[in-house]
Amino acid sequence: MAVTVSIPTILRTHTGGEKSVEAAGKTVLEVIDDVESRHSGLKARLVKEEKLHRFVNVYVNDEDVRFAGGLDAEVKDGDTVTILPAVAGGAR
Amino acid sequence: MTDVLRIHRDLVDEIVAHARRDHPDEACGVIAGPEGSDRPLRFIPMLNAARSPTFYEFDSADLLKLYREMDANDEVPVVIYHSHTATEAYPSRTDVSYASEPGAHYVLVSTRDPEEHEFRSYRIVEGVITEEPVEVVEAE
Numbered sequence: 001m002a003v004t005v006s007i008p009t010i011l012r013t014h015t016g017g018e019k020s021v022e023a024a025g026k027t028v029l030e031v032i033d034d035v036e037s038r039h040s041g042l043k044a045r046l047v048k049e050e051k052l053h054r055f056v057n058v059y060v061n062d063e064d065v066r067f068a069g070g071l072d073a074e075v076k077d078g079d080t081v082t083i084l085p086a087v088a089g090g091a092r
Numbered sequence: 093m094t095d096v097l098r099i100h101r102d103l104v105d106e107i108v109a110h111a112r113r114d115h116p117d118e119a120c121g122v123i124a125g126p127e128g129s130d131r132p133l134r135f136i137p138m139l140n141a142a143r144s145p146t147f148y149e150f151d152s153a154d155l156l157k158l159y160r161e162m163d164a165n166d167e168v169p170v171v172i173y174h175s176h177t178a179t180e181a182y183p184s185r186t187d188v189s190y191a192s193e194p195g196a197h198y199v200l201v202s203t204r205d206p207e208e209h210e211f212r213s214y215r216i217v218e219g220v221i222t223e224e225p226v227e228v229v230e231a232e
Contacts, residue, residue: 009168010192023168048202055190057152064152084159090118091176092146
């Protein structure tokens with residue numbers, strides 16, 4: 001089962017500069033674990049205490065997984081998983 | 093790397109106008125430019141999904157659309173800007189914790205004074221803030 005994972009600039013140090021990598025898995029977490037098995041260090045940037053890190057957005061195709069089951073969100077063959085750092089901040 | 097933000101007067105004016113318009117909420121957006129050029133060219137104001145005077149966040153669907161569009165155009169976010177509406181134009185701890193584009197110029201505008209704005213630019217790399225000069229290029 002092949003899924004394309006799109007990697008943001010800041011995390012490409014973990015993928016040897018690759019913009020996207022292929023992975024397998026039925027959920028977002030399985031996909032992340034599969035990528036981690038070949039590109040170690042990536043998971044720690046995405047997952048904290050078994051939840052998605054608040055600094056990062058993960059999408060399955062067009063859907064933000066925060067609204068679709070988080071790390072348990074379902075992934076199907078041919079899907080694209082896009083990782084993007086949240087753009088946020090402020091005086092608070 | 094000697095850092096300076098070179099930016100057209102028009103774009104500075106657009107950022108300040110956006111910040112004034114959304115005051116007292118924080119305004120935010122991007123100026124995209126060709127990858128590797130370090131030239132901010134395309135002004136893209138974003139909605140502050142937080143609609144807050146002390147926090148900003150790009151809406152997650154808008155963020156995905158923005159990055160896909162930039163990818164298709166071979167663009168990168170050369171400038172990422174936001175406003176502080178009651179404090180100085182200096183990155184807060186929150187700004188630093190979220191900063192994840194080491195190649196971007198982080199522009200902060202302060203609108204706390206109704207007459208005079210502050211417009212400053214920074215690099216934020218691995219938690220380290222470095223202010224840089226802003227060179228405003230007048231339109232030809």
